Structure formats: C-alpha cells, structure tokens
Amino acid sequence: MRLSRAFLPTLKETPAEAQIVSHRLMLRAGLIRQTSAGIYAWLPAGLRVLRNVGQIVREEQDRAGAQEILMPTIQAADLWRQSGRYDDYGKEMLRITDRHDRDMLFGPTNEEMVTDIFKTYAKSYRDLPRNLYHIQWKFRDEVRPRFGVMRGREFLMKDAYSFDLTKEGAHHSYRQMFVAYLRTFARMGLKAIPMQADTGPIGGKLSHEFIILAETGESQVFLHKDFLGFDPLAGETDFNADLTPITDLWTSRYAATDEMHDEAAWNAIPEGERVSARGIEVGHIFYFGTKYSATMGLTVPGPDGKPVHPEMGSYGIGVSRLLGALIEASHDENGIIWPDSVAPWKVSILNLKPGDAATDALCGQLYAALPDQALLDDREERPGAKFADADLMGMPWQAIIGPRGAAAGKVELKRRATGERLELSVEEALTKIKG
Amino acid sequence: MRLSRAFLPTLKETPAEAQIVSHRLMLRAGLIRQTSAGIYAWLPAGLRVLRNVGQIVREEQDRAGAQEILMPTIQAADLWRQSGRYDDYGKEMLRITDRHDRDMLFGPTNEEMVTDIFKTYAKSYRDLPRNLYHIQWKFRDEVRPRFGVMRGREFLMKDAYSFDLTKEGAHHSYRQMFVAYLRTFARMGLKAIPMQADTGPIGGKLSHEFIILAETGESQVFLHKDFLGFDPLAGETDFNADLTPITDLWTSRYAATDEMHDEAAWNAIPEGERVSARGIEVGHIFYFGTKYSATMGLTVPGPDGKPVHPEMGSYGIGVSRLLGALIEASHDENGIIWPDSVAPWKVSILNLKPGDAATDALCGQLYAALPDQALLDDREERPGAKFADADLMGMPWQAIIGPRGAAAGKVELKRRATGERLELSVEEALTKIKG
Known part of the structure; x- marks a missing residue:
C-alpha cells in the first residue's frame, strides 16, 4: 500500500477522550x-x-x-x-x-x-x-x-x-x-x-x-x-x-x-x-x-x-x-510495536526524497518484492514526519531509503522493537523482513 | 475434514418450507x-x-x-x-x-x-x-x-x-x-x-x-x-x-x-x-x-x-x-455443482469400504496430500448413501476408492459437473484435482 493513496489517517494530537x-x-x-x-x-x-x-x-x-x-x-x-x-x-x-x-x-x-x-x-x-x-x-x-x-x-x-x-x-x-x-x-x-x-x-x-x-x-x-x-x-x-x-x-x-x-x-x-x-x-x-x-x-x-x-x-x-x-x-x-505475527504490514518503507530517481527506484524495487507486505511512505513530507508516523504505526521493520543510500544500493533497516539499525543490500534486507 | 467427525449434516427429506x-x-x-x-x-x-x-x-x-x-x-x-x-x-x-x-x-x-x-x-x-x-x-x-x-x-x-x-x-x-x-x-x-x-x-x-x-x-x-x-x-x-x-x-x-x-x-x-x-x-x-x-x-x-x-x-x-x-x-x-473457485472442498474422497486396509491406506494417502482441500467420507455407510451425499454436496471432484481399485493402486475420479469418470493413479488424480 502506498501511503500517498491509502486511507491511513494518523493524528498528531492525542484525543482527549482516550484514557488508556x-x-x-x-x-x-x-x-x-x-x-x-x-x-x-x-x-x-x-x-x-x-x-x-x-x-x-x-x-x-x-x-x-x-x-x-x-x-x-x-x-x-x-x-x-x-x-x-x-x-x-x-x-x-x-x-x-x-x-x-x-x-x-x-x-x-x-x-x-x-x-x-x-x-x-x-x-x-x-x-x-x-x-x-x-x-x-x-x-x-x-x-x-x-x-x-x-x-x-x-x-x-x-x-x-x-x-x-x-x-x-x-x-x-x-x-x-x-x-x-x-x-x-x-x-x-x-x-x-x-x-x-x-x-x-x-x-x-x-x-x-x-x-x-x-x-x-x-x-x-x-x-x-x-x-x-x-x-x-x-x-x-x-x-x-x-x-x-x-x-x-x-x-x-x-x-x-x-x-x-x-x-x-x-x-x-x-x-x-x-x-x-x-x-x-x-x-x-x-x-x-x-x-x-x-x-x-x-x-x-x-x-x-x-x-x-x-x-x-x-x-x-x-x-x-x-x-x-x-x-x-x-x-x-x-x-x-506490533509483534511480527499480527502486524498490518511487515515493513514501512520510508522514501526520504520522493522525486529523486535513484531513491524512488530502490524504494520501488523493495516494495515490488513484498506484495501486500509493505507500506510505502511516498508522501511529500519531511523525513521527520515519516519517522514519527512509522514509529507510531509500529510495523516490525522500517526500511529507510534516501539519496545517499540509494546511490550505494543500500537500505537502512531499523527494527522497531529494539531500535537496532543495519545497513544492508536489498537482498539482505528482504531476507530479514521476510523472516 | 473427515466426515465421520465433521458437523456436516445432510438431510434426506426436502424441507417443506423451501420454495426454490x-x-x-x-x-x-x-x-x-x-x-x-x-x-x-x-x-x-x-x-x-x-x-x-x-x-x-x-x-x-x-x-x-x-x-x-x-x-x-x-x-x-x-x-x-x-x-x-x-x-x-x-x-x-x-x-x-x-x-x-x-x-x-x-x-x-x-x-x-x-x-x-x-x-x-x-x-x-x-x-x-x-x-x-x-x-x-x-x-x-x-x-x-x-x-x-x-x-x-x-x-x-x-x-x-x-x-x-x-x-x-x-x-x-x-x-x-x-x-x-x-x-x-x-x-x-x-x-x-x-x-x-x-x-x-x-x-x-x-x-x-x-x-x-x-x-x-x-x-x-x-x-x-x-x-x-x-x-x-x-x-x-x-x-x-x-x-x-x-x-x-x-x-x-x-x-x-x-x-x-x-x-x-x-x-x-x-x-x-x-x-x-x-x-x-x-x-x-x-x-x-x-x-x-x-x-x-x-x-x-x-x-x-x-x-x-x-x-x-x-x-x-x-x-x-x-x-x-x-x-x-x-x-x-x-x-x-460447485464451481471450482468457490467449492468448500475441491474433492470428496469416498471410501467405499472403511476397515479394508488397502482402501483405508489409499484414501489416507490422497487425503494427506490435499491438506484442507478434501472431504473424506470415512463413515460406516453403504456406498449408495455416500454417492448420494457426494452428489448432493457438490464438490467439483469425487475420488471413489474401493477394495478393487485400491489393490490396483487406482482411483476412480468423477467430475461432478459432467459425470465424466477416469481411472487414474494417485499422482494423476492429484494433478487433476489440484487443477
């Protein structure tokens, strides 16, 4: 699912009526x-x-x-x-x-x-x-x-x-x-x-x-x-x-x-x-x-x-x-922090610079290799907003891709539960994400 | 699903209240x-x-x-x-x-x-x-x-x-x-x-x-x-x-x-x-x-x-x-006559003589090869009752197995929609059933 077209509305404010x-x-x-x-x-x-x-x-x-x-x-x-x-x-x-x-x-x-x-x-x-x-x-x-x-x-x-x-x-x-x-x-x-x-x-x-x-x-x-x-x-x-x-x-x-x-x-x-x-x-x-x-x-x-x-x-x-x-x-x-077995998607792919050809291509490659398992954040938003939404929504993995990584063919893979970060090739990242 | 343990109650009588x-x-x-x-x-x-x-x-x-x-x-x-x-x-x-x-x-x-x-x-x-x-x-x-x-x-x-x-x-x-x-x-x-x-x-x-x-x-x-x-x-x-x-x-x-x-x-x-x-x-x-x-x-x-x-x-x-x-x-x-795409199971396996070792074995072999896709009629019933129930329930295929076929390692495969019958090995039957 591409976030730019999805119906996945996140809220910045904490709703007043929610006690827990x-x-x-x-x-x-x-x-x-x-x-x-x-x-x-x-x-x-x-x-x-x-x-x-x-x-x-x-x-x-x-x-x-x-x-x-x-x-x-x-x-x-x-x-x-x-x-x-x-x-x-x-x-x-x-x-x-x-x-x-x-x-x-x-x-x-x-x-x-x-x-x-x-x-x-x-x-x-x-x-x-x-x-x-x-x-x-x-x-x-x-x-x-x-x-x-x-x-x-x-x-x-x-x-x-x-x-x-x-x-x-x-x-x-x-x-x-x-x-x-x-x-x-x-x-x-x-x-x-x-x-x-x-x-x-x-x-x-x-x-x-x-x-x-x-x-x-x-x-x-x-x-x-x-x-x-x-x-x-x-x-x-x-x-x-x-x-x-x-x-x-x-x-x-x-x-x-x-x-x-x-x-x-x-x-x-x-x-x-x-x-x-x-x-x-x-x-x-x-x-x-x-x-x-x-x-x-x-x-x-x-x-x-x-x-x-x-x-x-x-x-x-x-x-x-x-x-x-x-x-x-x-x-x-x-x-x-969704457990792997119930998460809505296995991974949030964060495109840090939509419009940058190499970044779009690498994000697209990862996304296509994970049919119905990836949420692609392709919105025109600051990286900070994307990081915050990915943490809020809680997919087990975050694949963070910007122009620098894309030029090197590298994905930064973050484990939501531990905060651990790895710099990986697309193949290595896919192996990790698919568990 | 084994019919002997299933909750799949068929009725012989036509219910009076049903008009169509x-x-x-x-x-x-x-x-x-x-x-x-x-x-x-x-x-x-x-x-x-x-x-x-x-x-x-x-x-x-x-x-x-x-x-x-x-x-x-x-x-x-x-x-x-x-x-x-x-x-x-x-x-x-x-x-x-x-x-x-x-x-x-x-x-x-x-x-x-x-x-x-x-x-x-x-x-x-x-x-x-x-x-x-x-x-x-x-x-x-x-x-x-x-x-x-x-x-x-x-x-x-x-x-x-x-x-x-x-x-x-x-x-x-x-x-x-x-x-x-x-x-x-x-x-x-x-x-x-x-x-x-x-x-x-x-x-x-x-x-x-x-x-x-x-x-x-x-x-x-x-x-x-x-x-x-x-x-x-x-x-x-x-x-x-x-x-x-x-x-x-x-x-x-x-x-x-x-x-x-x-x-x-x-x-x-x-x-x-x-x-x-x-x-x-x-x-x-x-x-x-x-x-x-x-x-x-x-x-x-x-x-x-x-x-x-x-x-x-x-x-x-x-x-x-x-x-x-x-x-x-x-x-x-x-x-x-269920279309293949919506049928509850792909095949009814009819064991014509439960208790006969070769028949049980062949039925078991077919059943094990079709996890969650086969209904096995292993009830102590006359063959006629099994034929009638299989036709009534309408699975696309019926695999009919009795002592004679079992001795020869053969399955009689019937297509529910056409009535066509084929005598096949287990492997051939599986290929047909899996489509």
Missing part, C-alpha cells in the same frame, strides 16, 4: 474511529491486524479439532426464555422488537443458539464429541463503555461450544481449548497465564481466565515466577493425546486475579518467587456440564439407547479486545 | 440452518463457500484500488436524520433503543456512516480519490422473508463508497467498479450482465444492476445474444487506464430487466439475436453525485482553496445472496 494508552494509540495510528459510544469502525490498518489476530485464533481452534460455523447476530428472545437467561441478563442485553412485534436481541453470547442448532442434527452418541466455534460480532450494552476496544459495546468474539457424551470427554474438550489458548496467545507474542476463575453468569463448575501481563493492565494479578519460563509452543501438540501433562504444568503454581486472590496461599510462596503484576483478560473458558443441554432439551440416545444430555463447555476469546491488549503489552513513548 | 431449489439444496446439503424467519446460521460447509465468495470479492475490490475497512452493524439514528433517510426508510429498518434511550438501528447500508467517517480525515483535494469498502452483515426487516439466503433479513453485503473531486473522476471510479464486478462474477463461473437500472431509494443519476442468468432466476430479463460471447477475464485489466472501451462494450447492446424493458427497442433487434432469460440480481452500482456529501456536510478545499462537495458513488454485492444465486445457476436433480 492502547486507546490513544489506536486512534492516533488511524486503526479505529468511534462511530457511537463504545462502537468503532475499523480503518484499513486496524482491520488488517484484526484479521491477522482472527486468523491465528482460527488456526489454533481448527488444530484443536473445533469446527467453524457462523451464527447470526440477531437472535429470538424465545431461545433465551427457554434457558431462563432472558430476564437474568438485564440491561446489558440489547433488546429489539421487529416489525411483526417479535422480541429479538443482539446476541451477547451463543450458548442457547448453538445448543438449539446442535439439537436439530445430533441423532446419536456417535455424533459426539463435537466442538463448534464462530467468530462473530457481539453486543453488550455497557452502561459506561470506555477504554476503546477494551470495553466496547459492539465487539468481535470467538466463542466455541463443546458437546461430549461423558464428563471425562468434556474435561478432555476443556483441556483441548486450554492448550489451544496457550498456543494462540503465545503465537501473538503474548505471555498469557491461565488463572482459576469465578464461573459468573455463564454458570458452571470449572473455569479459567487467560490473563496477559502488561504494565498498564486493567487489574492486579499474582503469580509464581515459574510461569514466566514455561513455553506453550515447545513441541508439536497432539490434541488427540492425553493433554493432562500440559494442563497440569500450567495449573501447578499459584496464579490468581485480584478477585480470586488467596493471601494465605500467596504468603506461603517464598518472596523471591512471587510476581505481582498487572493483567488483562483476553480469554475465558468454562465447563458447565448439562446446564444448557438440559434447559434447551438436547438429548442423544447413548450406547445403551437411553437418552443422555451432552456435557458442554464454552470457550471465549475477545478478538477485538486483543488489539487493545496487544498494544498495552507492546508499545513505547513513540507508538505501537 | 437453492434454498432446498442449501438446507439438504447442510450449508445453513434457519434460526428465525429470514435469519440463518452458516454450518461449516456453507461458511467455507461464503468465505471463498467473499475472498474473490475482496481480491477484485483491492485490484480495482478500493480499500477495505469494517464499519459496525449498529448505527446512530442521528446520522440518518442528517441525510433525511431515517423516516424514508420505513419498516424495513430495524430500529433499536439502547439502555440510555438513544435511537439506534441495525445498518441496512452505510452511505451516511462512511461519509461521516471520511469527513473526519479528508483535509484537502489531495486526499481524493478514495474508494472504501467493507464486507459486513446488514439487516433489512423484510415483511415476508423467503427463498432462503436470497431474501433473508440478516445478510452479508459488500458495499463500497467512492469519493472524487470531479464528476469525471467519479465516472472513472464508477467504471472501475463496473469492471471489477464483471471480473468478480466471472471468477465464480457466473455469466453476469450489467443492465441499466432505476436508481431507487439510494437516489442518483447513473446505476447498473448486475444480473446473472439462471433458468430458475427470480425475474425476466431481455438481452442481446452477443453478451453471451463477451469474456470479462480476457486480458489483464489496468484499473488506472481508461476503462471506457470495456464499459462501452458491455453497454453497447440491449439488456434490460422486466422493470426497465423497452418493447420498441427490443423489437428493433433481429429475432435471432434476442435472448429472453431468467435472471438474479447479485450486484448494484450507483453514481449519485453530491447527495450525501452535501447533506452530511462533507467538503474538502479544492485546488483553488474553495470548498468542494466530493462526488460519490456506492457499489453493492450481495455476498450471502450469491450462494443462492450460484446454486440456482449450477445444480442438477442430484444436488449442487
């Missing part, structure tokens, strides 16, 4: 624009990151054996009356009446609907286990939406729902998602720690939140320092094998949010092994047994012919929220 | 399930086609120079009051009141919102031209939703919006979308004919509908037979060049929907050159000048410093509707 750094940077870097309180439009750079994050989530759900579907945003109120949650949900649910005066709602989550869909097709215990997920826009009518996409009203969520014949099967499905989540966040360069959680309004029996560590995180968390050394991507994961060694490791040390914190257990840990940090919730998994299969009337004939209510779990990742979390975890005073 | 063939086949092949009147969940096979169709649309929009953004589903009523359309839109608009009693709505289209967003950032005539598009769920509260995804209430639409400094520029943008649409539908194997259209509730001056020809189409259309010979994919299209030769060709002959039909002009065409056919609208493009830039207060300083209202157009493709249209245009009495 990720919100400020998302507005300044031209990733989002608010259209109503807590509702955002995604501009081209923001949408590219949103899609990259969604794609990592999708790949790891697929790898773990979940199957993607797509449920609609608008649901019938009757479904929620069946589970008893229509009244429970309160004012956070966006309630709608259609032209025929039917009560509808904008889905805040999909336990009822997915159970109802699965009920249509599940004919026997042989149709289990299944895990169905979707990545869809949800709406929660927050009383005070704030912090940008971190607490918006319309937000993109991945929610998966597992159906098993037995409790043991459901626990395996739960562990599959547990491990998939570790992998998902690690691939985005995030340090995510599973922490035992309150089961809240979804209800149920077993639940973990996945909290990423970020200095500017929303809440206080407490964990054993060993977690910082565990690597969720070590080795290929066989999701059909016994996953308890992995889940046991990741639940073997103390880790708790403020809400679930146990002072006695914490004080029992040697002081040098305690890490007190700030965290951001990016995922939440639940095992809730037969709560929805029972209320929604889902049964399948078991191996003995008797009807069984499938054991269920649900598993959420806040996909749009993750963009805020990623920036909270990775930025400096000059702007965003 | 695409709706019947989408339900029977397990592509969609209705969740409320005119609202559908997309099951795994349907979602894969929806994504493939969306990806072709995206690639051709990008090729034509449009830039992707993503606007939210929920909009503020005030935006629509500004343009005067809030009252005009009537009962098809799904109106919503949030917890703070603000009037909101589920967007049926986005002229107002995109103009408002663009207004924030456009500082000068140098920020023009721009074309912004998004692929997002829309809602129109149809009084009688029917025909499945062809006339649903919640539907996926690609809508693009162009901003130009001059009328001539806007006409060029219009032609870019005109040509992009020709390419888009052709890549899906569809014969789409642009027909001059009434400008309807969007308002404006110049408008074309893109109508695909299908025997079971919803409306009568009239066209010159020459259109059937034009090839929109002949040659690379340079979208920065003058596109009038292409648009002139595609508007050089008579083509009209029933609504716009002119008997006198029709009768002037020699009878042997007239084609009277059935059609389905899949795209609609509009040039409407300054209608929204004026009402929404969008101006930029022109080259002479004086404020100019940008000239605008909007360009829609019914992405979810296209699945119905594709099936109407490509099916037989046994089921769907």
Whole structure:
C-alpha cells in the first residue's frame, strides 16, 4: 500500500477522550474511529491486524479439532426464555422488537443458539464429541463503555461450544481449548497465564481466565515466577493425546486475579518467587456440564439407547479486545510495536526524497518484492514526519531509503522493537523482513 | 475434514418450507440452518463457500484500488436524520433503543456512516480519490422473508463508497467498479450482465444492476445474444487506464430487466439475436453525485482553496445472496455443482469400504496430500448413501476408492459437473484435482 493513496489517517494530537494508552494509540495510528459510544469502525490498518489476530485464533481452534460455523447476530428472545437467561441478563442485553412485534436481541453470547442448532442434527452418541466455534460480532450494552476496544459495546468474539457424551470427554474438550489458548496467545507474542476463575453468569463448575501481563493492565494479578519460563509452543501438540501433562504444568503454581486472590496461599510462596503484576483478560473458558443441554432439551440416545444430555463447555476469546491488549503489552513513548505475527504490514518503507530517481527506484524495487507486505511512505513530507508516523504505526521493520543510500544500493533497516539499525543490500534486507 | 467427525449434516427429506431449489439444496446439503424467519446460521460447509465468495470479492475490490475497512452493524439514528433517510426508510429498518434511550438501528447500508467517517480525515483535494469498502452483515426487516439466503433479513453485503473531486473522476471510479464486478462474477463461473437500472431509494443519476442468468432466476430479463460471447477475464485489466472501451462494450447492446424493458427497442433487434432469460440480481452500482456529501456536510478545499462537495458513488454485492444465486445457476436433480473457485472442498474422497486396509491406506494417502482441500467420507455407510451425499454436496471432484481399485493402486475420479469418470493413479488424480 502506498501511503500517498491509502486511507491511513494518523493524528498528531492525542484525543482527549482516550484514557488508556492502547486507546490513544489506536486512534492516533488511524486503526479505529468511534462511530457511537463504545462502537468503532475499523480503518484499513486496524482491520488488517484484526484479521491477522482472527486468523491465528482460527488456526489454533481448527488444530484443536473445533469446527467453524457462523451464527447470526440477531437472535429470538424465545431461545433465551427457554434457558431462563432472558430476564437474568438485564440491561446489558440489547433488546429489539421487529416489525411483526417479535422480541429479538443482539446476541451477547451463543450458548442457547448453538445448543438449539446442535439439537436439530445430533441423532446419536456417535455424533459426539463435537466442538463448534464462530467468530462473530457481539453486543453488550455497557452502561459506561470506555477504554476503546477494551470495553466496547459492539465487539468481535470467538466463542466455541463443546458437546461430549461423558464428563471425562468434556474435561478432555476443556483441556483441548486450554492448550489451544496457550498456543494462540503465545503465537501473538503474548505471555498469557491461565488463572482459576469465578464461573459468573455463564454458570458452571470449572473455569479459567487467560490473563496477559502488561504494565498498564486493567487489574492486579499474582503469580509464581515459574510461569514466566514455561513455553506453550515447545513441541508439536497432539490434541488427540492425553493433554493432562500440559494442563497440569500450567495449573501447578499459584496464579490468581485480584478477585480470586488467596493471601494465605500467596504468603506461603517464598518472596523471591512471587510476581505481582498487572493483567488483562483476553480469554475465558468454562465447563458447565448439562446446564444448557438440559434447559434447551438436547438429548442423544447413548450406547445403551437411553437418552443422555451432552456435557458442554464454552470457550471465549475477545478478538477485538486483543488489539487493545496487544498494544498495552507492546508499545513505547513513540507508538505501537506490533509483534511480527499480527502486524498490518511487515515493513514501512520510508522514501526520504520522493522525486529523486535513484531513491524512488530502490524504494520501488523493495516494495515490488513484498506484495501486500509493505507500506510505502511516498508522501511529500519531511523525513521527520515519516519517522514519527512509522514509529507510531509500529510495523516490525522500517526500511529507510534516501539519496545517499540509494546511490550505494543500500537500505537502512531499523527494527522497531529494539531500535537496532543495519545497513544492508536489498537482498539482505528482504531476507530479514521476510523472516 | 473427515466426515465421520465433521458437523456436516445432510438431510434426506426436502424441507417443506423451501420454495426454490437453492434454498432446498442449501438446507439438504447442510450449508445453513434457519434460526428465525429470514435469519440463518452458516454450518461449516456453507461458511467455507461464503468465505471463498467473499475472498474473490475482496481480491477484485483491492485490484480495482478500493480499500477495505469494517464499519459496525449498529448505527446512530442521528446520522440518518442528517441525510433525511431515517423516516424514508420505513419498516424495513430495524430500529433499536439502547439502555440510555438513544435511537439506534441495525445498518441496512452505510452511505451516511462512511461519509461521516471520511469527513473526519479528508483535509484537502489531495486526499481524493478514495474508494472504501467493507464486507459486513446488514439487516433489512423484510415483511415476508423467503427463498432462503436470497431474501433473508440478516445478510452479508459488500458495499463500497467512492469519493472524487470531479464528476469525471467519479465516472472513472464508477467504471472501475463496473469492471471489477464483471471480473468478480466471472471468477465464480457466473455469466453476469450489467443492465441499466432505476436508481431507487439510494437516489442518483447513473446505476447498473448486475444480473446473472439462471433458468430458475427470480425475474425476466431481455438481452442481446452477443453478451453471451463477451469474456470479462480476457486480458489483464489496468484499473488506472481508461476503462471506457470495456464499459462501452458491455453497454453497447440491449439488456434490460422486466422493470426497465423497452418493447420498441427490443423489437428493433433481429429475432435471432434476442435472448429472453431468467435472471438474479447479485450486484448494484450507483453514481449519485453530491447527495450525501452535501447533506452530511462533507467538503474538502479544492485546488483553488474553495470548498468542494466530493462526488460519490456506492457499489453493492450481495455476498450471502450469491450462494443462492450460484446454486440456482449450477445444480442438477442430484444436488449442487460447485464451481471450482468457490467449492468448500475441491474433492470428496469416498471410501467405499472403511476397515479394508488397502482402501483405508489409499484414501489416507490422497487425503494427506490435499491438506484442507478434501472431504473424506470415512463413515460406516453403504456406498449408495455416500454417492448420494457426494452428489448432493457438490464438490467439483469425487475420488471413489474401493477394495478393487485400491489393490490396483487406482482411483476412480468423477467430475461432478459432467459425470465424466477416469481411472487414474494417485499422482494423476492429484494433478487433476489440484487443477
């Protein structure tokens, strides 16, 4: 993308309404624009990151054996009356009446609907286990939406729902998602720690939140320092094998949010092994047994012919929220530092003198060799403005090209995260950028 | 995907509520399930086609120079009051009141919102031209939703919006979308004919509908037979060049929907050159000048410093509707015939004797060589049921493997569209399937 023709508007001023750094940077870097309180439009750079994050989530759900579907945003109120949650949900649910005066709602989550869909097709215990997920826009009518996409009203969520014949099967499905989540966040360069959680309004029996560590995180968390050394991507994961060694490791040390914190257990840990940090919730998994299969009337004939209510779990990742979390975890005073795996483009190519033939040619050569991976700053702007915008927008690499370098056939390659600079030939630069 | 573990439920019975063939086949092949009147969940096979169709649309929009953004589903009523359309839109608009009693709505289209967003950032005539598009769920509260995804209430639409400094520029943008649409539908194997259209509730001056020809189409259309010979994919299209030769060709002959039909002009065409056919609208493009830039207060300083209202157009493709249209245009009495470019998987591998070691091995070999491109029917079912389901689901190729072929290392490869059968080695079969 050529910046001279792109719709990538950066702002010099810090918007007054933004209270946290990720919100400020998302507005300044031209990733989002608010259209109503807590509702955002995604501009081209923001949408590219949103899609990259969604794609990592999708790949790891697929790898773990979940199957993607797509449920609609608008649901019938009757479904929620069946589970008893229509009244429970309160004012956070966006309630709608259609032209025929039917009560509808904008889905805040999909336990009822997915159970109802699965009920249509599940004919026997042989149709289990299944895990169905979707990545869809949800709406929660927050009383005070704030912090940008971190607490918006319309937000993109991945929610998966597992159906098993037995409790043991459901626990395996739960562990599959547990491990998939570790992998998902690690691939985005995030340090995510599973922490035992309150089961809240979804209800149920077993639940973990996945909290990423970020200095500017929303809440206080407490964990054993060993977690910082565990690597969720070590080795290929066989999701059909016994996953308890992995889940046991990741639940073997103390880790708790403020809400679930146990002072006695914490004080029992040697002081040098305690890490007190700030965290951001990016995922939440639940095992809730037969709560929805029972209320929604889902049964399948078991191996003995008797009807069984499938054991269920649900598993959420806040996909749009993750963009805020990623920036909270990775930025400096000059702007965003995108991890390679989610960056909107791999490199910003800075043409320091548009119109200079050699400079234009070298920039063009690099740009052409990186189809859909490079943002070319070919605007008529001072170098200083280009440096500032490149730092603000946060591509992992910056290829800085001016007349002097161009004459020598050299690219100055800067790593955004470290500030390291290298003087390289085009071929060497391409090798670095492509990783 | 292994069918024994997949969520791909086919139905033997024809659902009573489905009046047209695409709706019947989408339900029977397990592509969609209705969740409320005119609202559908997309099951795994349907979602894969929806994504493939969306990806072709995206690639051709990008090729034509449009830039992707993503606007939210929920909009503020005030935006629509500004343009005067809030009252005009009537009962098809799904109106919503949030917890703070603000009037909101589920967007049926986005002229107002995109103009408002663009207004924030456009500082000068140098920020023009721009074309912004998004692929997002829309809602129109149809009084009688029917025909499945062809006339649903919640539907996926690609809508693009162009901003130009001059009328001539806007006409060029219009032609870019005109040509992009020709390419888009052709890549899906569809014969789409642009027909001059009434400008309807969007308002404006110049408008074309893109109508695909299908025997079971919803409306009568009239066209010159020459259109059937034009090839929109002949040659690379340079979208920065003058596109009038292409648009002139595609508007050089008579083509009209029933609504716009002119008997006198029709009768002037020699009878042997007239084609009277059935059609389905899949795209609609509009040039409407300054209608929204004026009402929404969008101006930029022109080259002479004086404020100019940008000239605008909007360009829609019914992405979810296209699945119905594709099936109407490509099916037989046994089921769907997916064009290669949009098929959920390239091949159905039919294991005629699961448990037979040689058969399992050959199926496994083929399946492993086609990651994410093959559906393996490894169910314990009679061959007849597998043949019927493979025809119903409509993958372009069927690889039929039983004990006899397996012993000889041979695959029977059937082309779904023609019924042609070939006896091939695994390598030969893979070459065919990968195209």
